[in-house]
Amino acid sequence: MALFGTDGVRGVANVDLTAELAVDLAIAAAHVLGEIGAFTGHRPKAIVGQDSRASGDFLEAAVVAGLTSAGVDVYRVGVLPTPAVAFLVKESGADLGVMISASHNPMPDNGIKFFAKGGDKLADQVEAQIEARLGEPWDRPTGLNVGRIIFDEDAKERYVTHLLSTVSTKLAGLKIVVDCANGASSVVAPLAYERAGASVTAISATPTGWNINENCGSTHLDNLINEVKKSGADLGIAHDGDADRCLLIADNGEVIDGDYILNILATSYMASNKLNKKTVVGTVMSNLGFIKSMEKLGINFEKTAVGDRYVLEKMLESDYTLGGEQSGHIIMREFSNTGDGLLTALQVMQVVAQSKKSLLDLAKTMEKYPQVLINVKDVAKERLESSVKIKEAILESEKELAGAGRVLVRASGTESLVRVMVEANDLKLTQKIADSLAQLVRSELKQ
Numbered sequence: 001m002a003l004f005g006t007d008g009v010r011g012v013a014n015v016d017l018t019a020e021l022a023v024d025l026a027i028a029a030a031h032v033l034g035e036i037g038a039f040t041g042h043r044p045k046a047i048v049g050q051d052s053r054a055s056g057d058f059l060e061a062a063v064v065a066g067l068t069s070a071g072v073d074v075y076r077v078g079v080l081p082t083p084a085v086a087f088l089v090k091e092s093g094a095d096l097g098v099m100i101s102a103s104h105n106p107m108p109d110n111g112i113k114f115f116a117k118g119g120d121k122l123a124d125q126v127e128a129q130i131e132a133r134l135g136e137p138w139d140r141p142t143g144l145n146v147g148r149i150i151f152d153e154d155a156k157e158r159y160v161t162h163l164l165s166t167v168s169t170k171l172a173g174l175k176i177v178v179d180c181a182n183g184a185s186s187v188v189a190p191l192a193y194e195r196a197g198a199s200v201t202a203i204s205a206t207p208t209g210w211n212i213n214e215n216c217g218s219t220h221l222d223n224l225i226n227e228v229k230k231s232g233a234d235l236g237i238a239h240d241g242d243a244d245r246c247l248l249i250a251d252n253g254e255v256i257d258g259d260y261i262l263n264i265l266a267t268s269y270m271a272s273n274k275l276n277k278k279t280v281v282g283t284v285m286s287n288l289g290f291i292k293s294m295e296k297l298g299i300n301f302e303k304t305a306v307g308d309r310y311v312l313e314k315m316l317e318s319d320y321t322l323g324g325e326q327s328g329h330i331i332m333r334e335f336s337n338t339g340d341g342l343l344t345a346l347q348v349m350q351v352v353a354q355s356k357k358s359l360l361d362l363a364k365t366m367e368k369y370p371q372v373l374i375n376v377k378d379v380a381k382e383r384l385e386s387s388v389k390i391k392e393a394i395l396e397s398e399k400e401l402a403g404a405g406r407v408l409v410r411a412s413g414t415e416s417l418v419r420v421m422v423e424a425n426d427l428k429l430t431q432k433i434a435d436s437l438a439q440l441v442r443s444e445l446k447q
Contacts, residue, residue: 003134004127006307006413008113010102013055017110019062021134026066026098028133029114032126033096036116044072045094047115047152049085051101051184051242054209055110059100063112067098068147069140077155079207081184081243082113083340084159090119090337091158101184101242104219105415107212120337121309156188163192166335167346169353171197176349177249178237179224180205181217185243189342193237196346203227213240218247218328225253235352235359237345244308245328246341248348250360258328259290261348263366265330266299268351269322274334275299281314281323281331283307284408288423293366307413308339369405370427372434374420379445381411381418387444390437397422397433405430409437418445 003009009025011017034044046067050056056079064074072095077088082099089097097115105111114122114130122130176193180186182204190202203223204216216223218238228236228249235256236249248256262280269275279300282290286303294301302320304310308329315323315333324330329339336343352359384390390409397407405424412419418441422434 002128003131004124007103007309008099008111010105010109010111010414012108013053013059013110017059017112019058022059022062022112023066024134025112025130026063027070027138028130028136029096029098030067030070030072031133031138032129033116036126039095044096044147045092046072046074047077047085047088047092047094047097048074049077049080049082049088049097049099052079052182052186052207052209052212053102053107053110053241055108056100059110059112063098063100064149068149070147071141071145072096072147074147074149075152075155076149077152079184079187080156080159081188081340081342083244083336083338083343084155084188086115086119086338087159087162087336088152088155089115089117091162099242103242103244103414104213104217104240107210107214118337121312160188160192160195163342163346164195166343167196167350169350171349171353174198174235174349174353175231175233176235176237177201177203177224177227177231177233178205178345179203179216179218179239180243181213181239181241182207182211183213183217183239183241183243185239185342189237189239189243192342192346196349198349201227201231201233217241218245221247221249221255225249225255229253235349239341240328243341244339245325245330246345247328248345248359250363251358252360254360254363256359256363258324258326258330259287259368260363260366261328261330261344262322262324263290263293264348264351264362265332266294266322267297267365270297270299274321276319276321279318279320281311281320283311283325284410285326285421287326287368287371288406289366289368306410312337369423369425370430371421371423372430374434374438375412375417376420376438376441376445377417378447379418379442380447381416381445383445384409384411384418384441389444390440393437393440397437400429400433407433407437409441
């Protein structure tokens with residue numbers, strides 16, 4: 001099984017993802033990226049950040065040890081969002097970046113993701129090269145050639161300044177609640193939103209090292225929904241553990257997911273002539289209602305595999321300006337080449353402020369198709385592709401929908417589960433098909 005998933009290397013910290021593996025990954029990454037040409041003619045530099053997990057401390061130490069032993073100077077930026085590390089790599093001219101985070105995964109998990117020079121995520125083939133080079137013999141630098149460690153005290157401020165530079169309209173008058181998932185955005189998100197002019201209430205913004213994503217954040221929305229309704233806020237913002245995405249809550253408590261967000265931004269981009277080639281990029285998980293909304297607006301829709309890295313690849317390939325995922329990863333190439341939950345929230349709030357419409361009114365321009373998503377856990381997801389029974393069941397389900405819906409069954413790239421997603425106009429039929437497929441997956445792929 002490949003070590004790298006959809007978004008870096010993830011697993012239970014100190015079991016799957018050990019200090020030894022972190023050291024080896026850092027050394028292999030330094031060698032591969034150096035050979036690609038990133039380090040030519042100068043002393044290499046890396047940006048290393050982490051989310052708020054307790055295990056991030058020993059994994060950061062291991063990554064830093066690996067990089068410096070390979071001759072790379074490391075600038076530690078502490079607990080910051082993943083997109084902050086991507087930004088800082090580009091802004092500082094660093095040769096690579098490393099983010100230690102398992103995003104929305106439970107606290108015992110952790111992960112390591114790498115950024116190339118310029119702040120872009122690594123291509124699949126580069127990750128494969130890093131994996132192939134793990135543990136290889138190498139000539140170790142000595143003396144003046146070993147790397148040094150520097151703590152970058154200004155990193156947080158530079159990132160917040162960058163975020164604020166993307167907003168031209170003051171958000172004065174907007175009352176918001178932000179759920180920071182006790183994660184990487186706990187300091188910078190409330191700070192950025194307040195400086196942008198909003199009145200901010202922050203919840204789940206006191207990380208202890210053990211409470212990241214625990215009944216909070218973008219995967220547990222009840223607390224935020226209740227706070228938005230109780231406080232009479234205009235909207236709520238839910239980040240995940242590393243804040244590379246966000247979901248929004250309307251003033252009535254309704255969830256505004258990534259498809260609604262992308263619809264709002266695409267509409268705004270189209271109106272201001274910023275949507276290059278009149279095209280937006282989504283994934284196979286994008287709701288049919290979103291696709292039909294784009295058609296009505298005269299906007300083309302390009303589809304990719306799940307993962308914001310694949311959305312970005314398509315955007316770069318064809319020079320598109322806007323893309324994203326239902327999960328809330330939104331990429332606006334005008335400002336960044338990675339999903340950034342804080343940037344996304346700021347841009348949507350700017351549309352709210354400029355239009356003088358509520359978030360709910362803006363979202364209602366898209367009619368979402370009923371969708372049932374079932375995560376089938378504790379199954380052998382690697383056997384999914386070879387299961388003839390599951391493939392036949394999917395074909396039969398598609399026939400039953402008769403073109404008025406769709407079915408998607410896929411192995412998660414970041415967790416040990418299979419996702420069963422069904423969309424159709426008829427909610428009862430959607431639920432029935434999803435339940436049936438989930439039961440089949442559970443029985444066919446049981447471990």
